[in-house]
Amino acid sequence: MAQDLVRMEHITKFYGRVQALDDVNFTVREQEIVGLLGDNGAGKSTLIKVLSGAVPSTSGDIYMRGKKVDIRSTTDAIANGIETIYQDSALVTQLSIARNLFLGREPVVGPSFLNRMDYATMNQVAGELLRRVGITKNIPTTTPISALSGGERQAVAIARAMYFDSDLIILDEPTNNLGVAETRGVLNFVRNARDRGHSCIFIAHNIHHVFQVVDRIVVMRRGQIVADNIDPKQSTVDDVELVITGMTDEELAAASATPAA
Amino acid sequence: MEHQSLVRRLIAKPEFGPFVLLVVELVVFTAINPTFLSPLNISNTLVFTVELGLIALAMTLLMTAGEFDLSVGAVFGFSPVVMWTLFNQEVMPLELAFLVAIVIAALIGLVNGLFVTRLKIPSFLVTLGMLLVVRGTALFVTDGFPQRTWNAGDQWIAQVLVGDFHIGAFRLYMSLFWFIVVAVLFWYILTNTKFGNWIQASGGNPNAASARGVNVNRTKLILFMLCSAMAALAGIISSIRTSAANPNSGTGYELEVIAMVVIGGTALMGGRGTIVGTVLGVFILRTMRNGIVLVGVPGLAYNIFIGAIILGMMALHYGLERRHQAGN
Ligand SMILES: Nc1ncnc2c1ncn2[C@@H]1O[C@H](COP(=O)(O)OP(=O)(O)OP(=O)(O)O)[C@@H](O)[C@H]1O
Ligand SMILES: [Mg+2]
Numbered sequence: 120m121a122q123d124l125v126r127m128e129h130i131t132k133f134y135g136r137v138q139a140l141d142d143v144n145f146t147v148r149e150q151e152i153v154g155l156l157g158d159n160g161a162g163k164s165t166l167i168k169v170l171s172g173a174v175p176s177t178s179g180d181i182y183m184r185g186k187k188v189d190i191r192s193t194t195d196a197i198a199n200g201i202e203t204i205y206q207d208s209a210l211v212t213q214l215s216i217a218r219n220l221f222l223g224r225e226p227v228v229g230p231s232f233l234n235r236m237d238y239a240t241m242n243q244v245a246g247e248l249l250r251r252v253g254i255t256k257n258i259p260t261t262t263p264i265s266a267l268s269g270g271e272r273q274a275v276a277i278a279r280a281m282y283f284d285s286d287l288i289i290l291d292e293p294t295n296n297l298g299v300a301e302t303r304g305v306l307n308f309v310r311n312a313r314d315r316g317h318s319c320i321f322i323a324h325n326i327h328h329v330f331q332v333v334d335r336i337v338v339m340r341r342g343q344i345v346a347d348n349i350d351p352k353q354s355t356v357d358d359v360e361l362v363i364t365g366m367t368d369e370e371l372a373a374a375s376a377t378p379a380a
Numbered sequence: 381m382e383h384q385s386l387v388r389r390l391i392a393k394p395e396f397g398p399f400v401l402l403v404v405e406l407v408v409f410t411a412i413n414p415t416f417l418s419p420l421n422i423s424n425t426l427v428f429t430v431e432l433g434l435i436a437l438a439m440t441l442l443m444t445a446g447e448f449d450l451s452v453g454a455v456f457g458f459s460p461v462v463m464w465t466l467f468n469q470e471v472m473p474l475e476l477a478f479l480v481a482i483v484i485a486a487l488i489g490l491v492n493g494l495f496v497t498r499l500k501i502p503s504f505l506v507t508l509g510m511l512l513v514v515r516g517t518a519l520f521v522t523d524g525f526p527q528r529t530w531n532a533g534d535q536w537i538a539q540v541l542v543g544d545f546h547i548g549a550f551r552l553y554m555s556l557f558w559f560i561v562v563a564v565l566f567w568y569i570l571t572n573t574k575f576g577n578w579i580q581a582s583g584g585n586p587n588a589a590s591a592r593g594v595n596v597n598r599t600k601l602i603l604f605m606l607c608s609a610m611a612a613l614a615g616i617i618s619s620i621r622t623s624a625a626n627p628n629s630g631t632g633y634e635l636e637v638i639a640m641v642v643i644g645g646t647a648l649m650g651g652r653g654t655i656v657g658t659v660l661g662v663f664i665l666r667t668m669r670n671g672i673v674l675v676g677v678p679g680l681a682y683n684i685f686i687g688a689i690i691l692g693m694m695a696l697h698y699g700l701e702r703r704h705q706a707g708n
Contacts, residue, residue, distance in 0.1 A: 193590075193591040194590070194591060194593055197591065197592070197593070209588050209591065210588060211580070211581045211584035211585040211588055211589060211651065212584060212585065212651075213580060213584040213647075214577070214580055214581060214584060218577055218580075218581075221577075222577060222581055222588075222589065222592045223578075223589070223592030223593040223594045224592070224593070225574040225577055227574060233573070234569075234573040234574050236572060236573060236574055236576075236577060238572075
């Protein structure tokens with residue numbers, strides 16, 4: 120069995136009086152894609168926001184490879200090898216692909232007081248990365264992000280996480296608003312990332328997408344984890360739906376048979 | 381196909397519209413009144429153009445980072461007052477007074493920046509307040525009277541900043557040289573350096589930028605200080621050239637400078653900035669001012685044309701941007 124990469128222990132989160140997470144234990148192993156499922160408001164985003172430093176937890180600990188880490192900001196998370204990819208927010212749309220990939224860590228050429236970015240290296244590496252995540256279309260790396268499709272933007276963000284050797288890449292609903300081909304692309308990027316040694320957390324409402332790509336499914340309901348070891352190869356979409364809604368077969372049948380009062 | 385795409389790319393550049401407008405202005409004004417292109421007129425127009433231009437260049441960087449500074453006009457009036465008061469009262473030599481005035485201006489910028497970055501107050505409000513404080517101070521310390529500057533001519537620093545020289549029939553000032561140096565320097569910073577990338581990212585998506593480890597606040601602080609210091613430099617240059625440090629001078633310059641910057645294609649809300657565009661914007665507005673008078677339109681109508689130019693150019697820039705975004 121693979122090593123644990125990330126372990127979150129006894130994580131609790133209150134937003135004021137609303138309890139979003141209730142004593143959650145969650146692990147991701149090395150080179151594993153975990154699908155995180157649950158209905159609206161189950162606490163999925165909150166859990167990964169705690170992990171990515173976007174919101175502080177009320178209590179609980181986080182371990183990376185067995186070592187306790189303190190994550191208070193997105194910068195901390197990135198420094199610990201945890202990269203989060205939202206639909207848009209992680210990229211600067213006005214800047215080019217290459218400039219985004221290296222933002223904050225731009226390589227420099229020439230005397231240091233000139234502070235000159237190494238464009239040649241940036242564009243060359245960016246081009247390679249786009250191929251590596253699986254973008255086959257020939258997109259110049261000088262293209263601004265604003266001219267890219269949603270799926271291509273995801274690809275750029277995934278490429279960046281791969282290049283800077285993030286151990287864990289978190290994707291919160293990356294296939295939202297994407298067409299069929301684009302979705303397939305993103306799923307491919309995720310698989311490629313795993314094959315190159317990265318772990319991923321994949322959140323999506325479309326269970327079929329999750330089934331296509333993940334190694335293990337974790338289900339949340341009302342701030343708690345109710346199943347954390349579903350093997351997509353040995354269960355069906357219907358099974359998982361039941362766990363998500365928390366109903367038995369009979370209850371579900373009854374619910375769909377009687378019109379809502 | 382390569383050729384066609386090259387032309388297309390050129391047209392799609394935000395600087396293309398302003399460039400065409402400037403050419404049209406030059407052609408129309410020259411056609412109506414040939415003295416427009418005379419060495420004397422060009423020399424006279426250039427003098428003040430580059431003084432305002434210095435501020436516009438710094439404002440371009442600041443606006444690209446997503447902030448702007450309404451206090452530059454007040455600093456333009458205040459800094460020469462500081463310098464000449466210190467010198468005339470024989471507190472210190474002119475070179476030192478010059479340095480002190482620039483440092484004080486940079487500190488004004490620092491205060492602007494601290495209010496904006498630490499207290500999260502919009503730069504519109506912070507720099508509006510600073511405009512009043514600085515202008516008020518200038519008026520208060522001088523009782524509203526201009527300061528003497530006539531003993532400037534024999535000072536080397538005056539020669540370095542605004543000494544004049546002749547090339548053919550043109551009478552040029554050192555300030556033109558400084559304008560070119562600063563324009564090239566800022567262009568290099570914005571397009572080629574790490575810091576330039578951070579400036580654009582700070583304006584474009586500050587959250588994403590700081591998540592990548594870009595120090596957005598420090599970037600903005602530096603630019604606020606730079607902007608104020610440039611306004612001070614421009615004010616001092618102007619005061620030496622006109623032999624008057626008037627506490628009222630620079631009134632309204634902030635809006636003219638911001639207009640120059642946005643006409644050139646820099647986004648008011650940050651993320652996108654162009655030094656080349658600003659240079660064009662500077663010349664578009666100053667040429668318009670000069671040309672209107674030369675072709676006999678009453679000077680009072682100037683603002684009508686400036687307003688029309690701003691509206692037209694904004695329609696163009698935002699149209700281009702929307703087309704860009706529709707492409708996804
Ligand atoms: N900023 C916030 N302030 C207050 N309550 C919040 C906040 N963010 C989330 N919550 C609450 O916490 C609970 C969990 O929300 P969360 O966003 O984690 O759910 P989710 O599983 O991601 O849902 P979805 O699938 O709709 O994205 C919800 O009850 C929500 O209302
Ligand atoms: Mg969510």
